[in-house]
Amino acid sequence: MRAPRSVPLLAILALLPCVRAAETGGGLPPTPSRAWVQALFDSWRAPVPPRHLGGNLYYVGASGVSAWLITTPAGHILLDTGFEDTVPIIVRGVEQLGFKVTDIRLILSSHAHIDHTGGHALMKRTTGAEVVASAADARVLESGGADDFLVWPKDTLLYAPVPVDRIIADGDTVTLGGTTLTAHLTPGHTRGATTWTMELADGGRSYQVVFFSSASINAGTRLLGNAAYPGIVADLEQTLATLKALPCDLYLAPHGGQFAMADKFARLDRGEGVAALVDPAGWRELIAGAERSFRDQLAREQALAQP
Numbered sequence: 001m002r003a004p005r006s007v008p009l010l011a012i013l014a015l016l017p018c019v020r021a022a023e024t025g026g027g028l029p030p031t032p033s034r035a036w037v038q039a040l041f042d043s044w045r046a047p048v049p050p051r052h053l054g055g056n057l058y059y060v061g062a063s064g065v066s067a068w069l070i071t072t073p074a075g076h077i078l079l080d081t082g083f084e085d086t087v088p089i090i091v092r093g094v095e096q097l098g099f100k101v102t103d104i105r106l107i108l109s110s111h112a113h114i115d116h117t118g119g120h121a122l123m124k125r126t127t128g129a130e131v132v133a134s135a136a137d138a139r140v141l142e143s144g145g146a147d148d149f150l151v152w153p154k155d156t157l158l159y160a161p162v163p164v165d166r167i168i169a170d171g172d173t174v175t176l177g178g179t180t181l182t183a184h185l186t187p188g189h190t191r192g193a194t195t196w197t198m199e200l201a202d203g204g205r206s207y208q209v210v211f212f213s214s215a216s217i218n219a220g221t222r223l224l225g226n227a228a229y230p231g232i233v234a235d236l237e238q239t240l241a242t243l244k245a246l247p248c249d250l251y252l253a254p255h256g257g258q259f260a261m262a263d264k265f266a267r268l269d270r271g272e273g274v275a276a277l278v279d280p281a282g283w284r285e286l287i288a289g290a291e292r293s294f295r296d297q298l299a300r301e302q303a304l305a306q307p
Protein backbone atom coordinates (compact mmCIF):
# COMPACT_ATOMS: atom_id res chain seq x y z
CA MET A 1 0.00 0.00 0.00
CA ARG A 2 1.30 3.42 -0.77
CA ALA A 3 2.30 5.71 2.03
CA PRO A 4 -0.11 8.36 3.27
CA ARG A 5 0.29 11.93 2.11
CA SER A 6 2.66 13.73 4.35
CA VAL A 7 0.68 16.06 6.55
CA PRO A 8 3.04 18.14 8.68
CA LEU A 9 1.01 21.31 8.08
CA LEU A 10 -2.15 19.49 9.02
CA ALA A 11 -0.48 18.30 12.18
CA ILE A 12 0.13 21.86 13.20
CA LEU A 13 -3.34 23.00 12.19
CA ALA A 14 -5.01 20.16 14.04
CA LEU A 15 -3.27 20.84 17.28
CA LEU A 16 -3.05 24.57 17.23
CA PRO A 17 -5.99 26.14 15.44
CA CYS A 18 -5.64 29.21 17.60
CA VAL A 19 -2.12 29.84 16.35
CA ARG A 20 -3.40 30.22 12.81
CA ALA A 21 -5.77 32.97 13.76
CA ALA A 22 -4.22 36.32 14.44
CA GLU A 23 -4.12 36.90 18.15
CA THR A 24 -5.82 39.85 19.74
CA GLY A 25 -5.80 41.58 23.10
CA GLY A 26 -4.24 39.66 25.95
CA GLY A 27 -3.02 37.00 23.55
CA LEU A 28 -6.46 35.45 23.31
CA PRO A 29 -7.32 34.00 19.91
CA PRO A 30 -10.28 35.72 18.22
CA THR A 31 -13.27 34.12 16.57
CA PRO A 32 -12.06 32.75 13.24
CA SER A 33 -13.50 33.93 9.94
CA ARG A 34 -15.66 31.74 7.71
CA ALA A 35 -12.87 31.60 5.10
CA TRP A 36 -10.36 30.45 7.72
CA VAL A 37 -12.67 27.68 8.95
CA GLN A 38 -13.41 26.50 5.40
CA ALA A 39 -9.70 26.43 4.51
CA LEU A 40 -8.96 24.43 7.66
CA PHE A 41 -11.72 21.92 6.93
CA ASP A 42 -10.76 21.60 3.26
CA SER A 43 -7.18 20.77 4.26
CA TRP A 44 -8.50 17.61 5.97
CA ARG A 45 -10.68 16.17 3.18
CA ALA A 46 -8.14 14.36 0.94
CA PRO A 47 -8.40 10.56 0.62
CA VAL A 48 -5.71 8.29 2.08
CA PRO A 49 -5.54 4.51 1.75
CA PRO A 50 -7.31 2.51 4.46
CA ARG A 51 -5.05 0.54 6.77
CA HIS A 52 -4.98 -2.46 9.04
CA LEU A 53 -3.49 -1.20 12.31
CA GLY A 54 -3.48 -4.41 14.32
CA GLY A 55 -5.87 -7.03 15.63
CA ASN A 56 -9.40 -6.05 14.63
CA LEU A 57 -8.64 -2.32 14.27
CA TYR A 58 -8.47 -0.39 10.97
CA TYR A 59 -8.10 3.22 9.79
CA VAL A 60 -10.74 4.25 7.25
CA GLY A 61 -10.64 8.05 7.60
CA ALA A 62 -9.53 10.89 5.34
CA SER A 63 -6.17 12.69 5.42
CA GLY A 64 -7.04 14.94 8.33
CA VAL A 65 -10.17 13.55 9.96
CA SER A 66 -9.97 10.08 11.42
CA ALA A 67 -12.44 7.20 11.27
CA TRP A 68 -11.79 3.89 13.01
CA LEU A 69 -13.26 0.54 12.04
CA ILE A 70 -13.36 -2.17 14.70
CA THR A 71 -14.42 -5.47 13.20
CA THR A 72 -16.12 -8.34 15.00
CA PRO A 73 -17.85 -11.57 13.99
CA ALA A 74 -21.18 -9.95 14.91
CA GLY A 75 -20.71 -6.85 12.74
CA HIS A 76 -18.54 -3.78 13.01
CA ILE A 77 -18.15 -0.61 15.05
CA LEU A 78 -17.32 2.71 13.37
CA LEU A 79 -15.85 5.47 15.51
CA ASP A 80 -16.31 8.89 13.85
CA THR A 81 -17.65 9.53 10.37
CA GLY A 82 -15.81 12.70 9.30
CA PHE A 83 -17.66 15.24 7.17
CA GLU A 84 -20.68 14.17 5.15
CA ASP A 85 -18.66 14.58 1.96
CA THR A 86 -15.82 12.37 3.25
CA VAL A 87 -18.19 9.45 3.99
CA PRO A 88 -17.43 7.95 0.53
CA ILE A 89 -13.77 7.67 1.64
CA ILE A 90 -14.90 5.55 4.60
CA VAL A 91 -17.24 3.43 2.47
CA ARG A 92 -14.51 2.79 -0.12
CA GLY A 93 -11.96 2.04 2.59
CA VAL A 94 -14.17 -0.48 4.38
CA GLU A 95 -14.78 -2.30 1.09
CA GLN A 96 -11.11 -2.19 0.05
CA LEU A 97 -10.25 -3.85 3.34
CA GLY A 98 -12.67 -6.67 2.46
CA PHE A 99 -15.54 -5.78 4.79
CA LYS A 100 -19.14 -4.83 4.11
CA VAL A 101 -20.30 -1.34 5.02
CA THR A 102 -23.75 -2.77 5.72
CA ASP A 103 -22.18 -4.90 8.48
CA ILE A 104 -21.49 -1.73 10.52
CA ARG A 105 -23.84 -2.03 13.50
CA LEU A 106 -22.72 0.80 15.78
CA ILE A 107 -21.58 4.37 15.09
CA LEU A 108 -19.66 6.05 17.92
CA SER A 109 -18.00 9.45 18.09
CA SER A 110 -15.11 11.29 19.69
CA HIS A 111 -17.06 14.55 19.87
CA ALA A 112 -20.00 16.16 18.12
CA HIS A 113 -18.33 18.55 15.68
CA ILE A 114 -19.01 18.64 11.95
CA ASP A 115 -15.58 17.23 11.09
CA HIS A 116 -16.20 14.04 13.12
CA THR A 117 -19.97 13.57 13.14
CA GLY A 118 -21.04 15.47 10.00
CA GLY A 119 -21.23 12.10 8.25
CA HIS A 120 -23.31 10.36 10.92
CA ALA A 121 -26.71 10.84 9.26
CA LEU A 122 -25.50 9.60 5.87
CA MET A 123 -23.65 6.67 7.43
CA LYS A 124 -26.71 5.73 9.48
CA ARG A 125 -28.85 5.79 6.33
CA THR A 126 -26.26 3.72 4.47
CA THR A 127 -25.83 1.07 7.16
CA GLY A 128 -28.90 1.12 9.41
CA ALA A 129 -26.43 1.18 12.33
CA GLU A 130 -27.32 2.50 15.77
CA VAL A 131 -25.81 5.82 16.79
CA VAL A 132 -24.31 5.84 20.30
CA ALA A 133 -23.40 9.10 22.06
CA SER A 134 -23.17 10.83 25.42
CA ALA A 135 -26.25 12.83 26.46
CA ALA A 136 -24.57 16.19 25.92
CA ASP A 137 -23.23 15.30 22.47
CA ALA A 138 -26.56 13.68 21.56
CA ARG A 139 -28.19 17.10 21.84
CA VAL A 140 -25.68 18.51 19.36
CA LEU A 141 -26.06 15.53 16.99
CA GLU A 142 -29.85 15.75 17.04
CA SER A 143 -29.70 19.50 16.38
CA GLY A 144 -27.24 19.05 13.52
CA GLY A 145 -24.62 21.16 15.26
CA ALA A 146 -27.00 24.01 16.15
CA ASP A 147 -26.77 23.29 19.89
CA ASP A 148 -23.06 24.07 20.11
CA PHE A 149 -21.39 26.69 22.28
CA LEU A 150 -18.70 27.51 19.69
CA VAL A 151 -18.73 31.09 18.46
CA TRP A 152 -17.52 30.20 14.97
CA PRO A 153 -19.69 31.33 12.03
CA LYS A 154 -22.76 29.16 12.60
CA ASP A 155 -23.12 27.89 9.04
CA THR A 156 -19.63 26.37 9.23
CA LEU A 157 -20.75 24.17 12.15
CA LEU A 158 -24.07 22.83 10.86
CA TYR A 159 -24.65 19.37 9.42
CA ALA A 160 -27.45 16.85 8.85
CA PRO A 161 -29.12 16.11 12.20
CA VAL A 162 -29.08 12.47 13.28
CA PRO A 163 -31.19 10.71 15.89
CA VAL A 164 -29.22 9.03 18.67
CA ASP A 165 -30.31 5.47 19.50
CA ARG A 166 -28.37 4.93 22.69
CA ILE A 167 -27.08 7.34 25.32
CA ILE A 168 -23.94 6.36 27.19
CA ALA A 169 -22.77 7.66 30.56
CA ASP A 170 -19.25 7.79 32.00
CA GLY A 171 -17.88 4.26 32.40
CA ASP A 172 -20.55 2.64 30.23
CA THR A 173 -19.43 -0.05 27.83
CA VAL A 174 -20.44 -0.96 24.31
CA THR A 175 -19.94 -4.60 23.35
CA LEU A 176 -20.27 -6.26 19.96
CA GLY A 177 -19.02 -9.67 18.88
CA GLY A 178 -16.64 -10.05 21.82
CA THR A 179 -15.10 -6.56 21.58
CA THR A 180 -15.84 -4.03 24.32
CA LEU A 181 -15.24 -0.29 24.24
CA THR A 182 -15.49 1.79 27.39
CA ALA A 183 -16.73 5.39 27.33
CA HIS A 184 -14.89 8.00 29.41
CA LEU A 185 -16.67 11.33 29.38
CA THR A 186 -14.04 14.00 28.79
CA PRO A 187 -16.01 17.22 28.27
CA GLY A 188 -14.59 20.63 27.44
CA HIS A 189 -13.88 20.55 23.70
CA THR A 190 -17.58 19.74 23.41
CA ARG A 191 -19.87 19.27 26.39
CA GLY A 192 -20.17 15.58 25.62
CA ALA A 193 -16.71 14.75 24.25
CA THR A 194 -16.00 11.08 24.83
CA THR A 195 -12.69 9.25 25.01
CA TRP A 196 -13.13 5.57 24.19
CA THR A 197 -10.79 2.80 25.31
CA MET A 198 -10.47 -0.84 24.29
CA GLU A 199 -8.08 -3.74 24.57
CA LEU A 200 -6.51 -4.73 21.29
CA ALA A 201 -5.31 -8.30 20.86
CA ASP A 202 -2.50 -8.64 18.33
CA GLY A 203 0.29 -11.17 17.92
CA GLY A 204 -0.43 -12.87 21.24
CA ARG A 205 -0.25 -9.57 23.12
CA SER A 206 -2.84 -7.22 24.47
CA TYR A 207 -2.61 -3.43 24.09
CA GLN A 208 -4.56 -0.69 25.88
CA VAL A 209 -5.89 1.58 23.14
CA VAL A 210 -7.12 5.12 23.84
CA PHE A 211 -9.23 6.94 21.26
CA PHE A 212 -8.71 10.55 22.36
CA SER A 213 -11.74 12.86 22.28
CA SER A 214 -9.75 16.10 21.89
CA ALA A 215 -9.38 18.49 24.81
CA SER A 216 -8.36 21.69 23.05
CA ILE A 217 -10.09 25.05 23.39
CA ASN A 218 -11.30 26.19 20.00
CA ALA A 219 -10.42 29.71 18.87
CA GLY A 220 -12.87 32.27 20.17
CA THR A 221 -14.02 30.15 23.13
CA ARG A 222 -13.62 31.87 26.49
CA LEU A 223 -13.02 30.00 29.72
CA LEU A 224 -14.17 32.73 32.11
CA GLY A 225 -17.66 34.20 32.04
CA ASN A 226 -18.72 31.82 29.26
CA ALA A 227 -22.51 32.09 29.55
CA ALA A 228 -23.04 29.36 26.95
CA TYR A 229 -20.85 26.90 28.88
CA PRO A 230 -20.42 28.08 32.50
CA GLY A 231 -18.84 24.79 33.58
CA ILE A 232 -16.08 24.70 30.98
CA VAL A 233 -13.17 25.26 33.40
CA ALA A 234 -14.34 22.62 35.90
CA ASP A 235 -15.02 20.20 33.04
CA LEU A 236 -11.55 20.65 31.52
CA GLU A 237 -9.89 20.23 34.94
CA GLN A 238 -11.75 16.95 35.44
CA THR A 239 -11.08 15.84 31.87
CA LEU A 240 -7.32 16.39 32.20
CA ALA A 241 -7.34 14.33 35.42
CA THR A 242 -9.33 11.57 33.71
CA LEU A 243 -7.03 11.47 30.69
CA LYS A 244 -3.87 11.38 32.82
CA ALA A 245 -5.22 8.36 34.70
CA LEU A 246 -6.03 6.23 31.64
CA PRO A 247 -3.75 3.26 30.96
CA CYS A 248 -2.41 3.72 27.43
CA ASP A 249 -0.11 1.69 25.20
CA LEU A 250 -1.20 3.33 21.99
CA TYR A 251 -3.41 6.31 21.38
CA LEU A 252 -5.37 7.45 18.36
CA ALA A 253 -7.10 10.76 17.83
CA PRO A 254 -9.70 12.60 15.74
CA HIS A 255 -7.01 14.37 13.69
CA GLY A 256 -3.89 12.66 12.35
CA GLY A 257 -1.72 15.54 13.53
CA GLN A 258 -2.65 14.76 17.12
CA PHE A 259 -1.04 11.32 17.03
CA ALA A 260 1.76 11.70 14.44
CA MET A 261 -0.28 9.69 11.95
CA ALA A 262 2.01 10.28 8.98
CA ASP A 263 5.07 8.97 10.84
CA LYS A 264 3.29 6.06 12.47
CA PHE A 265 1.54 4.96 9.27
CA ALA A 266 4.83 5.17 7.37
CA ARG A 267 6.31 2.81 9.95
CA LEU A 268 3.30 0.51 9.56
CA ASP A 269 3.96 0.49 5.81
CA ARG A 270 7.54 -0.57 6.51
CA GLY A 271 6.17 -3.65 8.26
CA GLU A 272 6.71 -2.72 11.90
CA GLY A 273 3.23 -3.89 12.85
CA VAL A 274 1.37 -2.57 15.84
CA ALA A 275 4.69 -1.60 17.46
CA ALA A 276 4.66 1.39 15.08
CA LEU A 277 1.69 2.76 17.02
CA VAL A 278 2.81 2.04 20.59
CA ASP A 279 3.60 5.44 22.10
CA PRO A 280 2.76 5.95 25.77
CA ALA A 281 5.24 8.84 25.98
CA GLY A 282 3.51 10.57 23.06
CA TRP A 283 0.22 10.24 24.91
CA ARG A 284 1.62 11.86 28.03
CA GLU A 285 3.08 14.69 25.92
CA LEU A 286 -0.24 15.24 24.15
CA ILE A 287 -2.09 15.61 27.44
CA ALA A 288 0.67 17.76 28.94
CA GLY A 289 0.39 20.04 25.89
CA ALA A 290 -3.39 20.27 26.26
CA GLU A 291 -2.94 21.16 29.92
CA ARG A 292 -0.34 23.84 29.14
CA SER A 293 -2.67 25.46 26.58
CA PHE A 294 -5.56 25.37 29.05
CA ARG A 295 -3.55 26.85 31.95
CA ASP A 296 -2.00 29.48 29.68
CA GLN A 297 -5.38 30.67 28.38
CA LEU A 298 -6.87 30.61 31.87
CA ALA A 299 -4.00 32.75 33.20
CA ARG A 300 -4.38 35.24 30.33
CA GLU A 301 -8.11 35.54 30.89
CA GLN A 302 -7.59 35.97 34.64
CA ALA A 303 -5.02 38.71 33.97
CA LEU A 304 -7.42 40.49 31.59
CA ALA A 305 -10.18 40.28 34.19
CA GLN A 306 -8.07 42.18 36.75
CA PRO A 307 -9.30 45.77 37.23
Ligand SMILES: [Zn+2]
Pocket residue numbers: 111113189214
Ligand atom coordinates in the same frame (compact mmCIF):
# COMPACT_ATOMS: atom_id res chain seq x y z
ZN1 LIG B 1 -13.67 19.44 17.42
